[in-house]
Amino acid sequence: xxxLILSIFCSVIVGVIFKITRKYAxxxxxxxxxxxxxxxxxxxxxxxxxxxxxxSAAPWGIYFLIGVLLPVIFLFLVASIxxxxxxxxxxxxxxxxxxxxxxxxFIFKEEFNSYKVIGLIIGFLALLLILKKQTENTENKWIYxxxxxxxxxVIDILFKQIALYTTLPYTTSLFVVFAIxxxxxxxxxxxxxxxxxxxLESKNILFGALVGLFNFGNILFYLKAHQAFSDNPSxxxxxxxxxxxxxxxLIGLLFFKEKLSKINFVxxxxxxIAIILIVMSQF
Numbered sequence: 359x360x361x362l363i364l365s366i367f368c369s370v371i372v373g374v375i376f377k378i379t380r381k382y383a384x385x386x387x388x389x390x391x392x393x394x395x396x397x398x399x400x401x402x403x404x405x406x407x408x409x410x411x412x413x414s415a416a417p418w419g420i421y422f423l424i425g426v427l428l429p430v431i432f433l434f435l436v437a438s439i440x441x442x443x444x445x446x447x448x449x450x451x452x453x454x455x456x457x458x459x460x461x462x463x464f465i466f467k468e469e470f471n472s473y474k475v476i477g478l479i480i481g482f483l484a485l486l487l488i489l490k491k492q493t494e495n496t497e498n499k500w501i502y503x504x505x506x507x508x509x510x511x512v513i514d515i516l517f518k519q520i521a522l523y524t525t526l527p528y529t530t531s532l533f534v535v536f537a538i539x540x541x542x543x544x545x546x547x548x549x550x551x552x553x554x555x556x557x558l559e560s561k562n563i564l565f566g567a568l569v570g571l572f573n574f575g576n577i578l579f580y581l582k583a584h585q586a587f588s589d590n591p592s593x594x595x596x597x598x599x600x601x602x603x604x605x606x607x608l609i610g611l612l613f614f615k616e617k618l619s620k621i622n623f624v625x626x627x628x629x630x631i632a633i634i635l636i637v638m639s640q641f
Contacts, residue, residue: 362598365579392569397570408530411525442502
């Protein structure tokens with residue numbers, strides 16, 4: 359249970375760091391890039407991936423697709439936290455689980471029971487209520503959390519495809535994906551520095567290191583939690599999603615004074631109910 363709690367904590371802290379960076383006029387692209395520098399180093403020294411085992415038979419198409427999507431969706435996540443807050447962003451990210459579930463239904467023709475169908479319906483209703491505007495304020499840019507939801511959902515499907523490739527250890531594939539994501543992120547930073555005459559700043563490196571540390575911690579403890587609960591993975595699945603929504607909501611409301619309407623609160627409660635129903639459908 360400790361690993362699960364630590365994974366939830368690390369996941370929420372990433373959002374908190376990006377919320378704080380707004381006060382320091384930071385460059386989110388540089389932070390995301392340096393995040394992958396440190397995450398890649400931590401992945402290498404923690405998992406000791408066997409890079410000699412990576413060959414032409416590896417699923418390079420999926421590797422490259424995830425490597426491109428990760429930094430791009432990460433930037434949408436930063437924008438969502440800045441414009442919409444931690445509460446709505448964390449909830450949208452956790453509701454992204456509906457994308458692979460829908461893919462299982464429509465693409466892979468998986469049979470659904472009533473719990474899963476009801477959970478999906480409630481989940482979509484929850485999403486509408488969570489993203490509902492409180493006012494006509496144009497700063498309420500729902501497109502960012504929507505991109506987070508869709509993007510992380512697609513990434514989840516692709517990671518599941520990698521998990522099916524058993525010739526390589528999952529951690530080695532993770533290292534390769536991080537390396538590609540780093541190249542993509544550095545390319546964007548290079549464009550900003552060379553073409554747009556931006557400046558590399560040490561504060562972005564510092565925040566990038568913090569994000570990389572907690573981003574990797576989230577992955578490490580999540581994997582360890584699955585190992586500890588190997589006979590009951592749904593416990594990890596439910597605990598992680600509900601834990602992030604609850605902790606993220608509490609931090610957003612108490613420490614950052616984020617404003618939510620009664621309708622938004624109802625949406626968050628419905629999101630938790632939807633996740634519970636989907637977990638119940640696995641039994």
